[in-house]
Amino acid sequence: MSGAAPSGAPALELRNLCKRFGRTEILRGVTLSVNAGERVAIIGPNGAGKSTLFNLISGGMDPSAGEVLMHGERIGGRRPFEINRLGLARSFQVSNLFSNLSVFENLRCSALWSTGYRYAFWRRLTHARGANERTEDLLARLGLAHRRDTLASQLSYAEQRALELGITVAGGPRVVLLDEPTAGMSRSETTHFTGLIRQLTEGRTLPTVEHDMSVVFSLADRIAVLAQGELIAFGTPQDIRAHPAVQQAYLGARDTAQKTGAH
């Protein structure tokens, strides 16, 4: 993955981004700038527009209005694979693994794809060698070396999520979008996985949608709060904790939801 950046441009910039479905406005003029290497958690109540925002950034949907720029280059409205080629990778809430391939093969496919693998003999050997080395390195860093030849379908849920993280970063993207990375994990798995995310995305720009506040507050450099399609706050974890509108629109609502057992 490549793509030279105009120097000084933010890693990711949203300018007055809007999305409508029919007459319903889902995102209303979101403006946000993320620095290179910054970890930004996007939080908000259910239906606030977080996944829609991710879809607009990664190319799954076209904006109704506004701009998305990555390292100064316009990416809003481009196709997902083009955006991926420019250096943005995304993980999904729903599992995206090849279940009948081994852990090694899953990672290697992703590493090969990212090196622009083509069926040209003279390129094939060098690319394959580089991809193999990167795959072995990732296996060790993910703690999955002992599961190298296990089919992805036979991994535990937490191992599958780790493999998915590996697949997402295998191509060396500069910007990594993670969508609810710790959803469905136990507390200890969540703690372990948060460390893994930190380690594997070191130096990369990391916008993350996350519901688990312990993950948000331990991982994020800054937190963006969406409510009803609007960005109501963007700041450091301390700022966000103290923000009255956030407490009312999100954290308070969530406390109430937790007390009542709702999601």
Ligand SMILES: Nc1ncnc2c1ncn2[C@@H]1O[C@H](COP(=O)(O)OP(=O)(O)OP(=O)(O)O)[C@@H](O)[C@H]1O
């Ligand atoms: N393709 C679509 N057509 C019409 N409405 C949609 C579509 N996709 C999403 N929406 C609506 O847009 C709103 C925002 O949805 P979105 O999934 O972005 O919210 P979210 O913040 O990610 O929620 P959650 O935390 O529950 O995942 C919701 O009201 C949803 O029903």
